[in-house]
Amino acid sequence: MKLCVVGTGYVGLVAGTCFAESGNDVTCVDNQVAKIESLRQGVVPIYEPGLEELIRRNVAEGRLTFSTDLADAVKKSVVCFIAVGTPSGDDGAADLSAVWAVGREIGRTMDGYRVVVTKSTVPVGTHRRLRDEVASTTTHPFDVVSNPEFMKEGAAIDDFMKPDRVVIGTESARARQIMHELYDPFVRTGNPVLDMDNASAEMTKYAANALLATKISFMNEIANLSERVGADVELVRRGIGYDRRIGHHFLFPGVGYGGSCFPKDVKAVIHTAHEQGMAFPLLNAVEEVNEAQKRRLVTKVLDHFGSDLSGKRFAVWGLAFKPKTDDMREAPSLTVVNGLLAAGATVAVHDPEALNEARRHFGDRVTYSRVNYDTLQDADALLIITEWNEFRRPDFPRMKQLMRRPVIFDGRNLYEADVMRAQGFTYFPIGRAVVRSQA
C-alpha cells in the first residue's frame, strides 16, 4: 500500500518506518527542512533503540522516503497519517493548528479517494472538525479514521511491531478494511484490532494516558506517606502488585512523570471536561501531586544542606524523562536542575543520550559529562533522576573517592539500604528509610 505520514517526529518516524518494514511504500513528510535533509543523509534526529538500522534498511530497499513536499506525497498515497505535534496551549487545551493545516492541505491536493488518519493524540470530537477542514478544500471522497498510537518511547519499535492492541475508530466500512489490511501483519500473534467509532477511539487514548498518570501520582503519594509512617514503599509495591486486579506495571514511585504525552494529555482531558461543564477533580489532583513530586528531591536536598546551596556542587545522573530516549520534554530533571541552580548550587550533569537536548535547556549554566563518574569530582551529593540501566551497579568505592561527601539522593530507588550502609553512603531514596553514613 502507498502511504504518507505527515509529521516525522517520534511517532511519525517510527510508524512510517514500521509500515515500510511490513512492505508498504511510505513517504515521511515534515515541514522542518533540516530534519528531512538530515534523514535523507542517513542521520536520525532522535534516539530510539533499533530505529536507525530499520530506517537504513527500508531506505536502501526503496520503501521509505523523506520529503517536505506534502502535496506530492498525498498524490502518491491512498492513506495519509497525521502525526504532527499537538502541544498544550496556554489554557491546557491541545493546540490542533498543525492538524487542521495538514488536513486542509491534504484536501487541497488529493485527486481521488483518501483515508485521512489521525495518529496524533487529539481531543474527542477532532474527527468531526478534521472532516470539515478536509472537505473545505476538496470535492473528492475521503474518510477520517481515528487511530491513536500507544507506543512507548524507548521501546517504540517493539510496541509498534507487536502492539497490545490496535484501535481503529471510523464509521466507514471501506476505510476500516484498508486499515485492517495495513495492520494485519502486526497482529499475527492474535492481539486484537479493536473497531470502534471515532469519538471512542479518541477517548481511549486519553483514558489510557490519564489512568497511567493517575497510577504514578497515586504511588508517589503512597511513597510520601510511607516515608512518614516508616513503611518501605518498595515492599508495599510488591505487596500490591501481585494482586491481579492491580498488576505490577506503573507502580514505581519516583520523581514524577514527564515526557511529551502524560503532562499534556492529562491537561487536555481536564480541559475537555471543563468544556463539557464537568470538573475532573481526580485529574486535577494527579497533576498537583506530580508537580510537587518533581520538586521532591530538591526539597530533600534543601532539608539536608540548608536553603543556600552556594559553594555546593551537585552531580546529576539522568536527564531524559525516562531511560532509552533522549527526550527531555517536561522532564523532572528540568525542575530538579533548575531548583538546584536557583538555590545557588553548581551542577554537573550526565545522561547517556540526552546531553545534546540538555544543552538546549541549560546552556552554560551547568557542566556536561559523557562519563557519569566525571560529574562526581568534588561533589557534595549525587542526584539520580532517570533509571538508566548503567546506573544500577556503579563502582561505589570509586564514587566515594571522587566525591567531597558520600551522599546520594536517589529519585528511582536503584540501590538497597544494606549496600549503601556497607559502602558508607548517606542515602535518600523515595518512600523508604534514609541511610545515614557513620563517617
Ligand SMILES: NC(=O)c1ccc[n+]([C@@H]2O[C@H](COP(=O)([O-])OP(=O)(O)OC[C@H]3O[C@@H](n4cnc5c(N)ncnc54)[C@H](O)[C@@H]3O)[C@@H](O)[C@H]2O)c1
Ligand atoms: N512521543 C510519544 O511517545 C507519543 C506516543 C503516542 C502518541 N503521541 C502523540 O503523537 C503526536 C506526535 O508526537 P511526537 O512525540 O511524535 O511529536 P514530535 O514533536 O516529535 O513530532 C511532530 C513532528 O510534526 C512536525 N510538524 C508539525 N507541524 C507540521 C506540519 N504542518 N506539516 C508537517 N510536519 C509538521 C514537526 O516538525 C515534528 O517533526 C502527538 O499528538 C503526541 O501526543 C506521542
